[in-house]
Amino acid sequence: MDVYNAVMSRRAVRGFTDRGVEREVLERVLSAAAWAPSGSNIQPWHVYVLTGPPLAELKKRAGKRVAAGDPWDEREYEMYPSELKSPYQERRFAFGQQRYGALGISRDDWEARQRTAAANWDCFGAPAALFCYIDRDMGSAQWVDIGMYLQTVMLLLRDEGLHSCPQMSWSVYRKTVAEILSPPKELMLFCGMSIGYEDLTVGYVRTGRASLDETVAFVER
Numbered sequence: 001m002d003v004y005n006a007v008m009s010r011r012a013v014r015g016f017t018d019r020g021v022e023r024e025v026l027e028r029v030l031s032a033a034a035w036a037p038s039g040s041n042i043q044p045w046h047v048y049v050l051t052g053p054p055l056a057e058l059k060k061r062a063g064k065r066v067a068a069g070d071p072w073d074e075r076e077y078e079m080y081p082s083e084l085k086s087p088y089q090e091r092r093f094a095f096g097q098q099r100y101g102a103l104g105i106s107r108d109d110w111e112a113r114q115r116t117a118a119a120n121w122d123c124f125g126a127p128a129a130l131f132c133y134i135d136r137d138m139g140s141a142q143w144v145d146i147g148m149y150l151q152t153v154m155l156l157l158r159d160e161g162l163h164s165c166p167q168m169s170w171s172v173y174r175k176t177v178a179e180i181l182s183p184p185k186e187l188m189l190f191c192g193m194s195i196g197y198e199d200l201t202v203g204y205v206r207t208g209r210a211s212l213d214e215t216v217a218f219v220e221r
């Protein structure tokens with residue numbers, strides 16, 4: 001698969017089949033992704049890969065919390081600024097409209113939105129997931145390194161015929177994730193990522209993007 005194809009065919013997939021993902025494939029992807037760049041090559045990512053019974057146990061525990069209406073764990077980082085200004089707020093709004101609109105869920109149907117969001121903690125049915133941690137000492141530049149790394153993983157997964165969904169939503173149940181993974185105290189969970197083969201029966205609306213002139217300036221003269 002060429003790089004353009006990998007980039008254009010990657011999307012946040014929210015429905016996977018139960019077809020397992022071989023350890024060998026995951027090792028190949030993660031070995032190649034390790035070549036992602038990072039400032040001074042410090043490689044600040046710490047990754048746990050979960051499959052089989054441990055992933056099933058995590059989904060079960062998280063599912064129980066969701067069903068019980070258990071409040072989210074206190075945040076270790078903010079997912080978004082509290083006041084999302086223009087044009088980000090409008091883009092976020094448009095995303096919500098697309099995502100829930102495609103499922104016939106209205107803007108004020110909070111319950112239906114929550115039910116849909118709950119699929120996050122079942123990894124949308126995926127048989128594999130990774131959890132990416134960062135050392136608490138790291139600054140914003142290293143968070144960027146992590147982003148580059150994760151995108152590299154997602155593009156390589158495309159080459160293997162696999163899809164993914166990066167999920168900050170796992171950070172709200174980070175203590176449950178930690179029960180299964182027992183990460184060292186100095187690590188903070190950034191996100192999870194569901195990995196698997198797409199369930200083609202699950203519909204979706206492809207998210208759009210801002211036009212090039214909204215986000216890029218060519219300075220030539």
Ligand SMILES: Cc1cc2nc3c(=O)[nH]c(=O)nc-3n(C[C@H](O)[C@H](O)[C@H](O)COP(=O)(O)O)c2cc1C
Nearest residue numbers: 010011012013095120165166167168169170191207
């Ligand atoms: C760091 C990060 C965290 C995300 N967290 C979630 C999440 O918790 N749940 C989810 O369904 N999608 C999540 N997404 C997917 C985004 O909603 C998605 O990437 C965005 O809407 C663009 O759509 P696309 O990836 O399908 O092109 C996340 C994406 C990123 C990069």
